[in-house]
Amino acid sequence: MATDNINEMSMNEMMQQVDASMKKIHKGDLLKGRVISVTDSEVMVNIGYITDGIIPKSEISDKEVDIKEILKQDDEIFVYVVDINDGEGNVLLSKKRADKLKVWKDIEENFKKGTAFDVKVNEVVKGGVTSSINGVRAFIPASQLSISYVKDLNVYLEKTLTVKVIELDQQKGKLVLSAREIEKEQLEMKKKQVWDSLQKGQKRTGTVRKLMKFGAFVDLGGVDGLIHLSDLSWKRVTDPSKVVSVGDVVEVYVLDFDREKNRISLALKDVSKNPWDEVKDKFKVNEVVEGTVVKFTNFGAFVEVEPGVEGLVHISEISEERIAKPSEKLKIGEKVKVKILDIDSQKNRMSLSIKEAIDKPVEDFSKYTDKEDEGVTLGDLFKDKLKDFKVE
Missing domain, CATH: 2.40.50.140 (Nucleic acid-binding proteins)
Structure with a gap:
């Protein structure tokens, strides 16, 4: 009898141990x-x-x-x-x-961590496109497809995109993805790399992205730099489209940059080949040379005497006559002779004169002789002039 009790207790203990070793499960568990x-x-x-x-x-x-x-x-x-x-x-x-639940758990984990993953676009719908993540339908709004404006959504059909989850609701079966956020993160990373590597005087390759009246913006790989009109060429440039076009791949020089203000100044012209460095060897004061009128100002006209080298003709040096503005005597693009009055190669300045370059006519004494004055000599003319002077 005692043995039976012992066996019974041992059996109960065994069952309890088995029960304890077995995990508890519930309806709805993922195992x-x-x-x-x-x-x-x-x-x-x-x-x-x-x-x-x-x-x-x-x-x-x-x-x-x-x-x-x-x-x-x-x-x-x-x-x-x-x-x-x-x-x-x-x-x-x-x-x-379980597969769907596991997918949602993985998606939720990606959402929390901000993990990026690839999806394939299956269909174009109103307002965006759709894809599938292991059977779970996901929506990518048109505004989340790219940083750039997307005109035709059909170009994304069957295309694989790197995305991240920006919104989810498992109960409603709502899952929203974004490729734009990934592009933004990648762009920020590229920007940092560009800024970290910038150096003054550095030569870099970029792509012309936009033209403005005052110059051209060049993409250096996520960061734009500006080539001012004056730095597109050593020659005077009034329209950037005459030098570069959108999409051109160009070699530029870094003139200066300010990370806090997000500004980068670039030059397309070769900064190491300043034509003013050779001006004193090529030109001399009082020399008369030919140039082209390139710009008017209120105080005179600029004349280019060599590509990249311009001098100022002050309004008082344009003509012997008194004029109110340079355009009264000159035209843009006109070829003129100028006399070099001064050269300051350190400041890239040259003073010129048009009136000093014009040969002054010798006085025509024939005006004092006509048919009525035949036989009058040059000496007679001087005697006639001396009558006006009295010697005391």
Whole structure:
């Protein structure tokens, strides 16, 4: 009798130990199990519970599949607990529900971490495009496709995009992705790399992105720099489109930069070949040379005597006559002779004169002789002039 009690207690203790060793499961749990057996109609799975789980064929996939091609004995899979007891003492499981739930958990994890991943665009819909993440439908609004404006969404069909989750609601089945956010992050990284590597005097390659009246903006790889009109060429430039076009790949020099103000000054002209460095060797004061009128100001006209070398003709040096503005005597593009009055190569300045370059006519004494004054000599003319002077 005592032996029976001892055996009974031992059996109870064993069952308690077995129960304690078995994990507790609940309806709706997502579990990891090992496939025990596979038939044409169901899969038996060890889920570490007191009884095994059964996955009917209808819970394998939403598509018509051959179970034996999908699952094999000893495969480790995730399963969803549909019911603790299927009526026959087994736990009813679902693989397709587990797959979707696992996908949502992975998506949520990506959302929390801000992880980027690739998706393929399946369809163009109103306001954007759609894709699928392991059976979960995702929406990418048109505004989230790119940093740039997207005119035709159809160009994204079948295209693979790197995206991140920006909004999700599993209960509503709502999942919103963004490729624009990834582009922004990549652009910020490129900007940092450019700023970190900038040096004055450095030569870099860039692409002309935009033309303005005052110059051209060049993309250096995520950061724009400005080539001012005066730095496009050593020659005077009034229209940047005459030197560069949008899309041109150009070699530029870094003149200066200010990271806090987000400004980079560039030059297209070769800063090492300043034509003013050779001005004193090529030109001399009092020399008369030919140039081209390139600009008017209120105080005079600028004349280019060599590509990149201009001198100022003050308004008082344009003509012997008194004029109010340079355009009264000159035209832009006109070729003129100028006399060099002064050269300051350090300040890149040259003073010129047009009136000093013009040959002054010799006084025409024939005006004092006509038909009525025939026979009058030059001496007579001087005597006539001397009459006006009295010597005291």
